[in-house]
Amino acid sequence: MTWEQHREQLAKEYAHPPVLAKDLPHELEDRINYLPRYARRADNMQVKLFEAAIAENTETDEPHAPPIHIINDIDDDLTPPYEFHYSNLMWHGEGVPKPDWENLRGCDCIGPCDPKSETCICAQRHRQHFESPGFLYDERGRLTSQGYPIFECNDLCRCSDDCINRVVQRGRKYPINICKTEDKGWGVFAGHKRIPANTYIGIYAGEYLTESEAEERGVLYNKFGRTYLFDVDFWHLRVDDPNWTSKYSIDAYHAGNFTRYLNHSCDPNCSINAVYINEANIDKPLLAIFTTRDVRPGDELCFSYYGEDDDSDEDAPKSPHESICMPNDAVYRECRCGAAKCTGNMWR
Numbered sequence: 402m403t404w405e406q407h408r409e410q411l412a413k414e415y416a417h418p419p420v421l422a423k424d425l426p427h428e429l430e431d432r433i434n435y436l437p438r439y440a441r442r443a444d445n446m447q448v449k450l451f452e453a454a455i456a457e458n459t460e461t462d463e464p465h466a467p468p469i470h471i472i473n474d475i476d477d478d479l480t481p482p483y484e485f486h487y488s489n490l491m492w493h494g495e496g497v498p499k500p501d502w503e504n505l506r507g508c509d510c511i512g513p514c515d516p517k518s519e520t521c522i523c524a525q526r527h528r529q530h531f532e533s534p535g536f537l538y539d540e541r542g543r544l545t546s547q548g549y550p551i552f553e554c555n556d557l558c559r560c561s562d563d564c565i566n567r568v569v570q571r572g573r574k575y576p577i578n579i580c581k582t583e584d585k586g587w588g589v590f591a592g593h594k595r596i597p598a599n600t601y602i603g604i605y606a607g608e609y610l611t612e613s614e615a616e617e618r619g620v621l622y623n624k625f626g627r628t629y630l631f632d633v634d635f636w637h638l639r640v641d642d643p644n645w646t647s648k649y650s651i652d653a654y655h656a657g658n659f660t661r662y663l664n665h666s667c668d669p670n671c672s673i674n675a676v677y678i679n680e681a682n683i684d685k686p687l688l689a690i691f692t693t694r695d696v697r698p699g700d701e702l703c704f705s706y707y708g709e710d711d712d713s714d715e716d717a718p719k720s721p722h723e724s725i726c727m728p729n730d731a732v733y734r735e736c737r738c739g740a741a742k743c744t745g746n747m748w749r
């Protein structure tokens with residue numbers, strides 16, 4: 402098979418994601434939820450199944466990621482509610498265009514891309530956006546500037562897997578746990594290793610929804626006091642158009658990964674950056690979570706549901722993303738992040 406044929410075949414495969422999130426199988430969840438509590442508790446069955454589902458559903462796209470553990474030292478809940486399909490993939494709701502492969506371009510570099518190359522179209526794309534040579538990652542895969550859109554090399558690129566411009570697609574490298582918190586429900590915590598600043602943690606996986614569908618679902622979620630909706634709203638999307646409004650939201654309610662348990666903090670140690678890999682539609686980035694400072698083992702990982710802090714890195718743009726989706730009747734609730742500079746409210 403020639404390289405061109407390989408590219409064509411990939412384009413066909415990626416243009417048709419298999420199922421909508423609402424059609425995902427949920428027999429396992431239903432069966433577990435139906436069992437009496439003593440049975441789910443016996444031999445730690447529910448926890449083992451939850452952890453096994455995480456490992457199984459991410460084996461293909463994140464084969465080297467350390468396992469995720471569920472830990473509850475607070476109360477009797479065995480695991481987070483068994484109510485969603487665990488997945489690192491993005492799903493597409495009704496009316497959301499499939500990934501745009503027609504306009505996706507790949508580089509022709511042999512071996513890893515050279516950030517200073519005059520011929521690498523991925524390096525050129527970065528130069529167009531940032532007017533400086535180099536990709537947004539250093540040789541250890543850490544982000545060099547937070548808050549800018551990242552265009553990683555993609556499946557149409559000829560460069561090697563160890564290219565410096567492939568980080569999010571290689572997956573999570575650090576252990577994390579999903580733990581019950583005292584007063585914010587479940588949360589995400591660093592495992593036994595210190596996580597350096599600017600390290601990739603995970604993408605906010607879920608279902609792309611049109612804004613109208615997100616509004617409808619948001620009203621429902623507010624009724625039970627938990628929302629997993631996130632507006633796709635970044636400064637680089639609005640910059641040339643004062644009338645720009647967000648086209649899509651990501652909902653991690655039906656399908657998502659551990660990032661759906663990231664709580665809000667008024668002094669966050671993580672932020673969200675727009676990343677494009679196998680997608681040429683600028684309105685549909687992946688929401689990639691990176692640490693913004695060193696995180697000690699066992700510390701909770703949090704981001705600001707309102708975007709970046711005013712006193713963040715001087716060189717980084719302010720408010721790279723707008724917010725977790727706040728429908729018009731959003732419930733104002735007390736923020737329990739515990740930070741010294743906590744504003745007191747979660748929806749301010």
Ligand SMILES: C[S@@+](CC[C@H](N)C(=O)[O-])C[C@H]1O[C@@H](n2cnc3c(N)ncnc32)[C@H](O)[C@@H]1O
Pocket residue numbers: 584585586587588626627628629661662663664665666735736737738747
């Ligand atoms: C995206 S979910 C985060 C995971 C959630 N803790 C859980 O158990 O599923 C967002 C919800 O978590 C809770 N939450 C997140 N950050 C919080 C904070 N700083 N203070 C109080 N509640 C918080 C709120 O109920 C919010 O609607």
